[in-house]
Amino acid sequence: MSYKLKDDxxxxxxITKMSSKGQIVIPAEIRKHFNIxxxxxxxxxxxxxxxxxxxxxxxxxxxxxEFAKRTExxxxxxxxxxxxxxxxxxxxxxxxxx
Numbered sequence: 001m002s003y004k005l006k007d008d009x010x011x012x013x014x015i016t017k018m019s020s021k022g023q024i025v026i027p028a029e030i031r032k033h034f035n036i037x038x039x040x041x042x043x044x045x046x047x048x049x050x051x052x053x054x055x056x057x058x059x060x061x062x063x064x065x066e067f068a069k070r071t072e073x074x075x076x077x078x079x080x081x082x083x084x085x086x087x088x089x090x091x092x093x094x095x096x097x098x
Contacts, residue, residue, distance in 0.1 A: 026051075041065070 014027040026034070034053065041057070043050040054062060077083060086094065 012030050014030060016025050016027055018024050039054040039062075041050075041052045041054055043052070
C-alpha cells in the first residue's frame with residue numbers, strides 16, 4: 001500500500017512476519033528499491049523498528065557503530081569479571097599491536 005503525505009512524499013506500507021530463525025521478509029514492492037547485498041542499520045525504539053539503508057551513510061558512521069558494539073561487548077565482559085589487568089606500559093604495547 002502506498003500513501004501520500006502532506007509534503008507529497010510517498011510512503012509504502014506492508015505487513016510481514018518473522019520466521020522461527022529470526023528472518024523478516026521485506027515485501028517485494030518495497031524490496032525492489034534495494035540491491036542484493038545492500039547493508040542496513042536496524043534500530044529498536046520501544047515497539048518501533050527502523051530499518052535504514054547504509055548507502056547514504058558515510059564510512060565513519062559504520063566505523064563508529066562497530067566501535068560502539070565492541071565497546072559495549074567489552075563493558076559486558078568487564079561486568080562479568082572476564083577481564084585482565086595490565087600496567088600502563090604493557091597496555092600501551094598491546095594497544096600498539098592491536
